[in-house]
Amino acid sequence: MLTFDMTEKQEKILQAALQLFAREGFHATSTSKVAKKAGVSEGLIFRHFGNKEGLLQAILEEGENRLKSLFVDIVMEPNPKEVIRKTIEMTDKIDVSDYDFWKLQFKLKWELEISGDKKMEPLNMALTNAFRKLNYESPELEAQLLILFIDGLGSAVLKGSKLNSDQMIQLLLKKYNI
Amino acid sequence: MLTFDMTEKQEKILQAALQLFAREGFHATSTSKVAKKAGVSEGLIFRHFGNKEGLLQAILEEGENRLKSLFVDIVMEPNPKEVIRKTIEMTDKIDVSDYDFWKLQFKLKWELEISGDKKMEPLNMALTNAFRKLNYESPELEAQLLILFIDGLGSAVLKGSKLNSDQMIQLLLKKYNI
DNA sequence: TAGATATAAGTAAGTACTCACATAAAAATT
DNA sequence: AATTTTTATGTGAGTACTTACTTATATCTA
Numbered sequence: 001m002l003t004f005d006m007t008e009k010q011e012k013i014l015q016a017a018l019q020l021f022a023r024e025g026f027h028a029t030s031t032s033k034v035a036k037k038a039g040v041s042e043g044l045i046f047r048h049f050g051n052k053e054g055l056l057q058a059i060l061e062e063g064e065n066r067l068k069s070l071f072v073d074i075v076m077e078p079n080p081k082e083v084i085r086k087t088i089e090m091t092d093k094i095d096v097s098d099y100d101f102w103k104l105q106f107k108l109k110w111e112l113e114i115s116g117d118k119k120m121e122p123l124n125m126a127l128t129n130a131f132r133k134l135n136y137e138s139p140e141l142e143a144q145l146l147i148l149f150i151d152g153l154g155s156a157v158l159k160g161s162k163l164n165s166d167q168m169i170q171l172l173l174k175k176y177n178i
Numbered sequence: 179m180l181t182f183d184m185t186e187k188q189e190k191i192l193q194a195a196l197q198l199f200a201r202e203g204f205h206a207t208s209t210s211k212v213a214k215k216a217g218v219s220e221g222l223i224f225r226h227f228g229n230k231e232g233l234l235q236a237i238l239e240e241g242e243n244r245l246k247s248l249f250v251d252i253v254m255e256p257n258p259k260e261v262i263r264k265t266i267e268m269t270d271k272i273d274v275s276d277y278d279f280w281k282l283q284f285k286l287k288w289e290l291e292i293s294g295d296k297k298m299e300p301l302n303m304a305l306t307n308a309f310r311k312l313n314y315e316s317p318e319l320e321a322q323l324l325i326l327f328i329d330g331l332g333s334a335v336l337k338g339s340k341l342n343s344d345q346m347i348q349l350l351l352k353k354y355n356i
Numbered sequence: 357t358a359g360a361t362a363t364a365a366g367t368a369a370g371t372a373c374t375c376a377c378a379t380a381a382a383a384a385t386t
Numbered sequence: 387a388a389t390t391t392t393t394a395t396g397t398g399a400g401t402a403c404t405t406a407c408t409t410a411t412a413t414c415t416a
Contacts, residue, residue, distance in 0.1 A: 007361075025289050027205035031406060041363045046407060048361095107288045109337065111203050117339055141349050144341055145327075152330035159287065161295060163322055171319050185395070209372060219397045224373060226395090 010048050012038040017055050022104035026056060026111055056108075063105055064119070066098075071122050080130035085178050087127060087146060088169055091154050103158045120147055188226050190216040195233050200282040204234060204289055234286075241283055242297070244276075249300050258308035259356055265305060265324060266350045269332045269343060281336045298325055 016038035020029040031052055035042040049055040070093070074086045094102060108114045127143035136142050149172065156163050194216035198207040209230055213220040227233040248271065252264045272280060286292045305321035314320050327350065334341050 009362080025205060027203060028289075030404075032404080042406090043364080043408075044362060052406065110285045110288045111206075113337070115337065115339070138345070138349060141342075141345055145346060145349060148330040148334065148341075148346075149323075149326060151333075152326040155329075156326065159291070159293065161293070163326075164319075167316070167319055168323060168326075171316060171323060187396080208370075210370080220372090221374080221398075222396060230372065 007048075009038070009040050009044060013040055013045055013048065013055070014058060018059050018104060019100050021056065021059070022100040022107065025107060031055075059104065060108075060114075063101065066101070067105075067119050068122075071126075075122050075126045077126075080133040081176075081178055083126055083130035084146070084176050085173060087123065087150060088172050088176070088178075090150055091157055091165060092169060094154075094157075099158060102154065106155055106158055123147065185226075187216070187218050187222060191218055191223055191226065191233070192237060196237050196282060197278050199234065199237070200278040200285065203285065209233075237282065238286075241279065244279070245283075245297050246300075249304075253300050253304045255304075258311040259354075261304055261308035262324070262354050263351060263356045265301065265328060266347055266354070266356075268328055269335055270347065272332070272335075277336060280332065284333055284336055301325065 013034065017029070017034045020034055020037060031045050032042050034055070035045055045052075045055060049058055070090065074083055074090075077083045077086060105116070109116050124143050124147060127146055128139045131139035131142040153163075153165060153168060157165050191212065195207070195212045198212055198215060209223050210220050212233070213223055223230075223233060227236055248268065252261055252268075255261045255264060283294070287294050302321050302325060305324055306317045309317035309320040331343060331346060335343050
C-alpha cells in the first residue's frame with residue numbers, strides 16, 4: 001500500500017494493531033499489547049498516531065482505498081449482467097492474507113457504530129443502473145438486496161461459517177440468469 | 179420473562195447491563211458503569227453473577243429462549259410456502275422495545291466470537307424441508323441463502339440503515355412466488 | 357549539530373473483583 | 387407465638403493490576 005513515507009517501526013505498529021484489533025477487538029486490545037507485538041516501545045505509538053483512536057483511523061483510511069479498488073472494476077463495467085456477476089463473485093476475490101483486514105471492517109461496524117453505508121454508495125449506484133438496464137421492476141431495491149447478500153456472505157465467510165460459498169455463488173448467479 | 183425468583187435489584191442489574199452492553203459494547207462497559215446505572219453497589223453484581231462474564235451469560239440465556247419462541251411458529255407450520263413467508267417476515271415481528279436485546283446478539287457475534295450458527299439450526303431444517311417440498315433443486319442451499327438474507331436484513335434494521343425493510347420484504351416474497 | 361526517531365520510566369484514572377460487615381427474610385427451635 | 391439461628395441480600399471501602407497517555411532522555415541520521 002501507498003504508505004511510503006513510513007518508518008519500518010511505524011509499519012510494524014500498524015500491522016500488529018490490525019491483527020490484534022481484528023482478532024480480539026478494538027477495546028479488548030491495549031496499546032501495550034500492540035507495542036509488545038510490534039516489538040516497539042509503547043510511547044512510539046503515541047508519537048506517531050497521537051492516540052489509540054488515531055491508530056485505528058490510520059488503519060481504516062487504508063480500508064477506504066482497498067474498498068474502492070475492489071469496486072472500481074465493477075463500477076467501470078458497461079455490461080449490466082457483468083456488473084451483477086462481478087458483484088456476486090466479489091467475496092471470492094478476497095485474498096486469505098487480507099482476512100484480518102476485512103474482519104476488522106465488519107467488526108467495527110458493530111463494536112464502534114461505523115455504518116459503512118456510505119462506502120457502499122458507488123456499488124449501489126452501479127448495481128441500480130445495471131438492474132435498470134435489464135428492466136427490473138425496482139432497480140434500487142434489487143441493488144440493496146444484492147448488497148445485503150454480499151454483506152451477509154462476506155460476514156459468514158469471515159466468521160468461518162461452514163457455509164459453502166462457491167455453491168452459494170453458483171446458486172445466486174443462476175437466480176439472476178447469469 | 180420467566181425470571182421469577184429474582185430480586186428487584188437483580189433485574190435492575192440485568193436491565194442496565196443489557197442496555198449498556200448493546201449500545202456501548204461488552205468490553206467498553208465497566209462493571210462500575212453497570213452498577214451506577216442500575217442504582218446498586220458494584221459488589222452486588224459479583225454476588226449475583228460471579229463475574230462480568232456471568233452477567234453476560236445471564237442475559238444470553240434469556241436470548242436462547244426468545245430465539246426459540248420466534249422460531250417455534252415457523253417450525254410448526256406445515257405449509258411450506260407459509261414457512262418461507264413467515265421467515266421472510268420475521269424481522270417485522272421484532273418489537274422496537276427489544277431492539278437492545280437483538281442488537282446485543284448481533285454485536286456479540288463479532289465482539290466475542292459467538293457463532294450463532296447452532297441457534298439457527300431449527301430454522302435451517304424447517305426451511306430446507308419447505309424448499310424440498312416445493313421441489314427446489316438445492317433445498318439446503320436455498321435455506322442457507324434465505325437465512326443469509328434475513329440475517330442481513332435484521333442487521334441492517336438494527337444498525338439503523340435507511341433501507342426500507344417493508345419494500346424489501348415485499349420484493350423477497352415476490353421472488354419466492356408468495 | 358539539529359531535528360527526527362525512539363525509549364524507559366513514569367502518571368493518574370480506571371479495571372474487575374474481594375472482603376468485612378450490616379440488615380432483612382426464612383427456618384428452626386423453644 | 388415468641389425467640390433464636392441460619393441464610394440470602396446488600397453495601398462501601400479496599401485490592402492488585404491494567405489502562406491510555408506523558409515526559410525526560412538518549413540515539414540515530416542528514
